[in-house]
């Protein structure tokens with residue numbers, strides 16, 4: 001039986017560190033400000049927005065959500081982003097994805113100032129990540145939170161064989177870059193990966209990270225004994241239950257460690273979002289902060 005990785009508990013530790021950081025900033029008169037823009041109604045986004053507001057309050061980040069109906073125009077959202085880019089109280093801006101069809105997400109992502117780009121979606125920040133540049137720049141919070149989790153659990157990455165399933169700009173691609181940077185051998189699978197190939201790749205992987213939104217895509221029989229399984233998926237079943245992309249009951253028989261849904265990656269995404277917000281506030285006001293979360 002696998003160890004169940006307690007994302008909630010690790011997120012709580014991370015939040016405590018972030019809270020200490022916000023207190024340092026407050027002593028210098030800075031309250032970190034995060035603005036989330038939600039257009040339309042995506043169920044996973046709504047869960048995210050609700051949980052984020054609660055967590056922000058706990059650590060002393062000033063967070064607010066601006067909601068637009070699904071019928072909103074790109075021009076009005078771009079005008080709002082421009083105003084937020086100029087607003088001295090705002091350190092971090094996030095536009096929830098997916099966006100309604102009339103939006104070009106590339107245009108929106110490039111409009112957010114790279115210095116306030118808390119999702120790490122701006123082409124400049126993505127470019128730095130993939131070029132493995134030194135210095136500080138924001139990186140997508142879900143993959144970054146997963147790295148924190150793997151470190152906390154003592155999972156070795158250098159030289160390991162890692163399978164990432166899903167290649168979105170939100171999860172799969174930055175996950176690939178961070179794991180490669182940690183000297184793992186990384187395979188990135190997607191919709192065009194034949195299912196038989198996907199299963200063969202999974203069988204060879206020391207760590208399997210699944211971010212597709214496909215219920216039960218990976219089962220216990222697909223895994224190598226002792227593999228570490230990170231389930232990013234958030235799927236709402238007809239009965240209202242929340243499940244991931246991995247068949248938890250069979251996978252937990254074969255894996256050495258596995259993240260549950262809920263209570264795994266989700267809480268880490270939120271704590272990491274607050275971490276990045278506080279870092280951006282520190283950068284914005286030129287305040288040096290201790291990097292205490294190295295040791296959580």
Ligand SMILES: NC(=O)C1=CN([C@@H]2O[C@H](COP(=O)(O)OP(=O)(O)OC[C@H]3O[C@@H](n4cnc5c(N)ncnc54)[C@H](OP(=O)(O)O)[C@@H]3O)[C@@H](O)[C@H]2O)C=CC1
Pocket residue numbers: 044142165166167168169170171172189190191192193211212213214217232233234235265266267269270
């Ligand atoms: N827990 C958390 O903190 C977070 C959870 N999520 C959840 O994670 C999931 C993925 O999110 P996101 O990356 O934004 O989703 P996207 O829909 O943007 O991307 C899904 C990816 O999965 C791939 N895919 C789809 N079907 C298959 C398949 N049958 N086999 C292999 N690959 C497949 C797609 O391939 P292709 O590119 O070829 O289309 C695509 O790359 C969702 O359930 C989302 O709600 C997301 C962010 C944070």
Ligand SMILES: Nc1nc(=O)c2c([nH]1)NC[C@@H]1CN(c3ccc(C(=O)N[C@@H](CCC(=O)O)C(=O)O)cc3)C=[N+]21
Pocket residue numbers: 044045047048051094095096097098119141142170234242261262263264265266267269270
């Ligand atoms: N620009 C952008 N950035 C994102 O990071 C982003 C996004 N758009 N769009 C939507 C997805 C989804 N996402 C979630 C984060 C946390 C939980 C979360 O808190 N999950 C809890 C749920 C607990 C519950 O409330 O039931 C858990 O898994 O335990 C869920 C989903 C971030 N996303």
